[in-house]
Amino acid sequence: MKKSLTVSCVMALSVSAVSAQSLYPGMFADKIKVEAKTKSSVTPLPLRDVRLLEGRFKDNMERDARWMSRIDVNRLLHSFYTNAGVHAGKEGGYMTVKKYGGWESLDCELRGHTTGHLLSATALMFAATGDDKFKLKGDSIVNGLKRVQDTFGNGYVSAFPEELINRNIKGQSVWAPWYTLHKILAGLIDQYLYADNGTALDIAVKFGDWIYNKLSQLDEETRKLMIRNEFGGINDALYSLYAVTGNDRYRKMAEFFYHNDVIDPLKQKDGNMGTKHTNTFIPKTIAEIRRYELLGDEESLNLTRFFWDEMMANHTFPTGSLSDKEHYFAPEDFSKHITGYTGETCCTYNMLKLARHLYCLSPDAAIADYMETATYNHILGQQDPESGMVCYFLPLASGTHRVYSTPENSFWCCVGSGFENHAKYAENIYFKDENSLYVNLFIASKADWKEKSMSLIQTSTFPQDNVLSMRVSADKPVKASLKLRNPGWMKNGRGIINGKSVKAESKNGYFILDRKWRDGDRIEVTFDTELSVETAPDNKSIGIVKYGPIVLAGRLGTEGMQSPAPFSDPSKYNDYYTYDFHIPSSLKEVALNPSELKRTGDLKWETPSGIKVEPFFEVHRERYVVYWKIK
Numbered sequence: 001m002k003k004s005l006t007v008s009c010v011m012a013l014s015v016s017a018v019s020a021q022s023l024y025p026g027m028f029a030d031k032i033k034v035e036a037k038t039k040s041s042v043t044p045l046p047l048r049d050v051r052l053l054e055g056r057f058k059d060n061m062e063r064d065a066r067w068m069s070r071i072d073v074n075r076l077l078h079s080f081y082t083n084a085g086v087h088a089g090k091e092g093g094y095m096t097v098k099k100y101g102g103w104e105s106l107d108c109e110l111r112g113h114t115t116g117h118l119l120s121a122t123a124l125m126f127a128a129t130g131d132d133k134f135k136l137k138g139d140s141i142v143n144g145l146k147r148v149q150d151t152f153g154n155g156y157v158s159a160f161p162e163e164l165i166n167r168n169i170k171g172q173s174v175w176a177p178w179y180t181l182h183k184i185l186a187g188l189i190d191q192y193l194y195a196d197n198g199t200a201l202d203i204a205v206k207f208g209d210w211i212y213n214k215l216s217q218l219d220e221e222t223r224k225l226m227i228r229n230e231f232g233g234i235n236d237a238l239y240s241l242y243a244v245t246g247n248d249r250y251r252k253m254a255e256f257f258y259h260n261d262v263i264d265p266l267k268q269k270d271g272n273m274g275t276k277h278t279n280t281f282i283p284k285t286i287a288e289i290r291r292y293e294l295l296g297d298e299e300s301l302n303l304t305r306f307f308w309d310e311m312m313a314n315h316t317f318p319t320g321s322l323s324d325k326e327h328y329f330a331p332e333d334f335s336k337h338i339t340g341y342t343g344e345t346c347c348t349y350n351m352l353k354l355a356r357h358l359y360c361l362s363p364d365a366a367i368a369d370y371m372e373t374a375t376y377n378h379i380l381g382q383q384d385p386e387s388g389m390v391c392y393f394l395p396l397a398s399g400t401h402r403v404y405s406t407p408e409n410s411f412w413c414c415v416g417s418g419f420e421n422h423a424k425y426a427e428n429i430y431f432k433d434e435n436s437l438y439v440n441l442f443i444a445s446k447a448d449w450k451e452k453s454m455s456l457i458q459t460s461t462f463p464q465d466n467v468l469s470m471r472v473s474a475d476k477p478v479k480a481s482l483k484l485r486n487p488g489w490m491k492n493g494r495g496i497i498n499g500k501s502v503k504a505e506s507k508n509g510y511f512i513l514d515r516k517w518r519d520g521d522r523i524e525v526t527f528d529t530e531l532s533v534e535t536a537p538d539n540k541s542i543g544i545v546k547y548g549p550i551v552l553a554g555r556l557g558t559e560g561m562q563s564p565a566p567f568s569d570p571s572k573y574n575d576y577y578t579y580d581f582h583i584p585s586s587l588k589e590v591a592l593n594p595s596e597l598k599r600t601g602d603l604k605w606e607t608p609s610g611i612k613v614e615p616f617f618e619v620h621r622e623r624y625v626v627y628w629k630i631k
């Protein structure tokens, strides 16, 4: 009991995740009222113009779609209806509505955050697939929230009482109410942007006015007290509401959430993160880059770039993930933090968002490298290929395994951001400028480049195959530049267009193919890559083995895994955080001489002792080793 109280106290200061708010300069131009003060170098191809083709990513997306479809809107909104006093069924639904558990329980102060994520995720899934059922699902959630907001009558829309906000304003203990309200506001804006839902914007505007009325008169001392509590990306969403409405009061409210104590040091190039809560921190920098985009504040840009560089240099695992037990740690203690609680998935979700903003401003191939690393090695493997359930952490200690959520009784932050993760793979594959299409990720997909009336179809099965294959589809010849990412792991790239070798210039990390493209043109890039070892920065005797950008893991079987493993135990409070992996002592350290790995098939290797080694993202429902004792 005491233990769980301690945990809840820690958690009270620290949830996680931000919502989808994929709003970047140049996107949704017809819906943006505030002209951004900065010009982006590239913009992402809109999600609706990219379709995933058969492959591992599409499989994940479809599993996510099925899982989203199973969520019952009335059950989801029951806590909102109950909170507002809206009719929720006979006798309040007491007898008729089966309640969701976990973080959506009626007694959890974060209840309602999943609704925000699903607003975003259904909008993203609708854009990514064109399937009306996600539009309809999003519409029905929005309509339910309208009933809730109309009943409150003051613009408030939430599954918990306003008293939680009052407690936050008084500096009293409460579990991150603005974090949850951020999800809802961001989800409403996503519904407007990705799914053209005007009602969602109306709700968002009234909600924004409620925020303004609630906070704008507070004094500075109160402001500083209340923003010590985790508030997710509410300022990011308020900047977006400012962008889509042009109403300056939302900009002021975004600035209200400027967290001086943690952001000011970044301006002084102070990168000491201490043991701060990682996923509370990252969204604050996303708000800063939004500020730069919208208002041209150079200081915001500089501090965000400094933060990014610090994360890449000192705080990111080779899987693209960050944090141990949700918190930063000193880089010199790195190897002490290879645990069963590394890599909260929301942190990676947020770093990918930040990466996208920075990449749009300046298409740096190193940022694209991060997108690839994090997408393959963390996000792709977040989801159990059998059940579609998702992980909170990405455990990296030898002998651990992935711990999956449960359908009815988890609804953690990473389940919420997880709904979005697998709906939006397509958003980081292609970027464009006036004359160029950047191909950043080698994921089977079809991109419609509307401005050029040209499509590019990637049919590769990378990383299974060492040939990248692409085909052009166009009604008439198009003069354009294709920029194919030339990552560091790609050795001896050989380009062939329509069967003939081409010598492509490689500049700033991209092969540039400049020509008049015709329907049916075929591009092939054959390359070599090899195994590499990335040792821990503070301990050269332990390391991760990679094949190109893909982190490999050794399969260690299921010995000692106790039911309900690999699933979380719903009877235990947030058990991912205290999970006992029951690791057999023989698996706590596994030695490897990488030169002794024997290749046994496509992306399959074996150690001399018979451990099967495969891409980490494919290793599910069993123990694994990722960090080996290097012989």
Ligand SMILES: [Zn+2]
Pocket (backbone or CB within 6 Å): 015, 016, 017, 344, 345, 346, 347, 392, 412, 413, 414, 415, 417
């Ligand atoms: Zn999370």
